[in-house]
Amino acid sequence: MLHERRLPDDLAQDLDRVFRFKLRLLDWLLRSPPKALDDNALLVLQFGQPLGGWLWTRIRRPEKRTAFGKAVMALAAKALVSPAEATGVADAIAHDAEFDCNWDLAGNELFFPRLHLNWLETVRNVAEPFYDWFAGSGFLSAPFALTGGTIDRATLMKAFRPQSYGVCGYCDGTLGELGTKSEANDCDHFFPKAQWPHLAIHPRNLFSACQGCNSRWKLANTPMGSADASGLNGTYHPMLRPGASSVVVSATISPTNSRQVKINITDPIVPRRAETLVATLELDSRWTNSSNESLDRGVSVFVAKSARDKGNGWQPDADSVRLMIEDDIAWKQEQLGKEERCMRLIAVLECMRNDLLHEVIAELTI
Ligand SMILES: [Zn+2]
Structure with a gap:
């Protein structure tokens, strides 16, 4: 949908x-x-x-x-x-x-x-x-x-x-x-x-x-x-009303574990449509689980490749890491619907940029 x-x-x-x-x-x-x-x-x-x-x-x-x-x-x-x-x-x-x-x-x-x-x-x-x-x-x-x-x-x-x-x-x-x-x-x-x-x-x-x-x-x-x-x-439809252009997907850090996120799916214009989507496909829990599996493999799993691409001389500081994450977000946005899991990955990257920047930097500096 x-x-x-x-x-x-x-x-x-x-x-x-x-x-x-x-x-x-x-x-x-x-x-x-x-x-x-x-x-x-x-x-x-x-x-x-x-x-x-x-x-x-x-x-x-x-x-x-x-x-x-x-x-x-x-x-x-x-x-x-x-x-x-x-x-x-x-x-x-x-x-x-x-x-x-x-x-x-x-x-x-x-x-x-x-x-x-x-x-x-x-x-x-x-x-x-x-x-x-x-x-x-x-x-x-x-x-x-x-x-x-x-x-x-x-x-x-x-x-x-x-x-x-x-x-x-x-x-x-x-x-x-x-x-x-x-x-x-x-x-x-x-x-x-x-x-x-x-x-x-x-x-x-x-x-x-x-x-x-x-x-x-x-x-x-x-x-x-x-x-x-x-x-x-009150619902999306793959042809008549695709949900991707309407839903807002966000990730928030779990209050009990700073290495875990919770994925939230909302529709600010017609909230019920997102509610029915989630109720039918259980997307919030499926997406939260898969995001946390990725995070378990390292906070920087999504950005590590970009960091490597920068070369040996690159120093991970707040501004350059933020820019690097934004590049990843822009790339993923272009791939929406063409590459699997893009919507939840963008949400996690945005969460990293806003709330986990220092942890990402710490991992990249190791
Ligand atoms: Zn499916």
Whole structure:
């Protein structure tokens, strides 16, 4: 949620074609539910060929019905029993699908499943398989008229890679080296699919993230952390509102140990956004821990290399060490989003410059 990450337009448009088809299916089942599906005729009438045919192979006739096919019929059956409610669900889903267009609108929030909790499971059983297919063999270009060939999760993760510079867009940490065990190029749902299955393949809902963010910290948390999902205006988003330009990251010396710092993350303009970021990803404690691990290896770990670069004749006095730290800060600022851990390193360097200058000098003089 910190750095800007944007799916290339051509891929986003292709994914949107599949997403819009999924929406059309949900909308049809909710507003005009079929009583039975014994062959592909109704589907072809509704969605044309080849999409009607594509759908039929995933539903199949009653005696050979797939799990997805049963889920489709279950949603239709529920809509037949409660048509007014079903229309409300369809309206909520259509509203949520445009979340990216209304991101900055104060008070804008997601309607489904919040207003229709008793429909969550029935809708999820139809909506979530689209992500499973996406993560598996993907969607072929022909039925969906895709311009870039088959689209799947691996294609998306690969497309994010060059703009990521190996840095997680959520937490400023490392994505891990390609092809290694720690590659950690996980596909994260900004709105977790368990709670918002209708958005599971929305092109503005999928991002590459480090394993820590995707599998350990974010999990099924809402982007708003533990707070209520009472407004998208209260959170950052990797494409629609990257947090890096808004948050202020600072380090303060621990009152009990002068060799330890505490990292603080705030947003002076909209404090709640930083609070929800921290609540979702636990960034303050993760960053504090990693900064202190670095400090344990020597206060001057960040500046030692610069000091060496100055050559043998250089004398570390307050003014020159301060300048050297400022050079490091300026360099790190240029690397924001391109080099891992920059935000917390800048905070620690600023703390060194302001509060630890004499300790740095003492270390450099040894
Ligand atoms: Zn991360």
